[in-house]
Amino acid sequence: TQLLEQSPQFLSIQEGENLTVYCNSSSVFSSLQWYRQEPGEGPVLLVTVVTGGEVKKLKRLTFQFGDARKDSSLHITAAQPGDTGLYLCAGANSGTYKYIFGTGTRLKVLA
Amino acid sequence: DVKVTQSSRYLVKRTGEKVFLECVQDMDHENMFWYRQDPGLGLRLIYFSYDVKMKEKGDIPEGYSVSREKKERFSLILESASTNQTSMYLCASSPDTWYGYTFGSGTRLTVV
Numbered sequence: 001t002q003l004l005e006q007s008p009q010f011l012s013i014q015e016g017e018n019l020t021v022y023c024n025s026s027s028v029f030s031s032l033q034w035y036r037q038e039p040g041e042g043p044v045l046l047v048t049v050v051t052g053g054e055v056k057k058l059k060r061l062t063f064q065f066g067d068a069r070k071d072s073s074l075h076i077t078a079a080q081p082g083d084t085g086l087y088l089c090a091g092a093n094s095g096t097y098k099y100i101f102g103t104g105t106r107l108k109v110l111a
Numbered sequence: 112d113v114k115v116t117q118s119s120r121y122l123v124k125r126t127g128e129k130v131f132l133e134c135v136q137d138m139d140h141e142n143m144f145w146y147r148q149d150p151g152l153g154l155r156l157i158y159f160s161y162d163v164k165m166k167e168k169g170d171i172p173e174g175y176s177v178s179r180e181k182k183e184r185f186s187l188i189l190e191s192a193s194t195n196q197t198s199m200y201l202c203a204s205s206p207d208t209w210y211g212y213t214f215g216s217g218t219r220l221t222v223v
Binding site: 031033035040041042043044045048050088090092098099101102103104 | 115120144153154156159169201203209210211212213214215216217219
């Protein structure tokens with residue numbers, strides 16, 4: 001069974017701080033996505049990475065896919081209260097329709 | 112703006128009732144999914160469909176069924192609701208495995 005472990009599970013930081021969230025697996029994925037979910041809402045897709053070593057930037061968010069395509073990281077620079085939410089990674093293999101979701105990292109940014 | 116719309120945000124049903132959760136997408140996506148989300152357990156796949164009238168079981172299909180008569184609509188049916196089906200239900204659609212999901216806002220179902 002493929003699993004995606006995220007760390008840390010919970011993170012509470014002050015506005016302006018930097019943080020990194022990790023998503024790790026022992027399995028290889030053909031693509032990996034990151035989502036952010038706010039309370040009472042569905043997850044919203046932030047980015048998809050497909051190539052080992054790929055780095056994508058979305059304003060203050062930097063996403064990296066590991067060289068072996070088994071892990072990924074999300075780095076937020078100068079966090080803001082609007083970044084608060086549950087961050088989920090999800091991996092997929094080619095030829096399947098299903099994504100495997102990570103355990104989630106709950107981030108709270110204090111003003 | 113592309114959308115996945117779930118018919119109810121909050122629903123309270125009694126044990127033993129038959130419950131229908133409706134999901135509609137306007138993106139002409141082939142694939143649609145139903146997940147449930149529970150604290151400590153994350154998102155778990157119930158059923159998915161990769162074409163009209165096609166369906167496949169996910170990881171936790173027991174107690175659920177689905178219907179996809181039209182491409183844009185994917186319904187989740189709880190045949191006889193039980194208290195352990197109290198959860199947040201999320202519908203999603205995707206054009207293929209490379210693009211990720213577009214989720215609906217979710218239906219928070221409480222079975223009493």
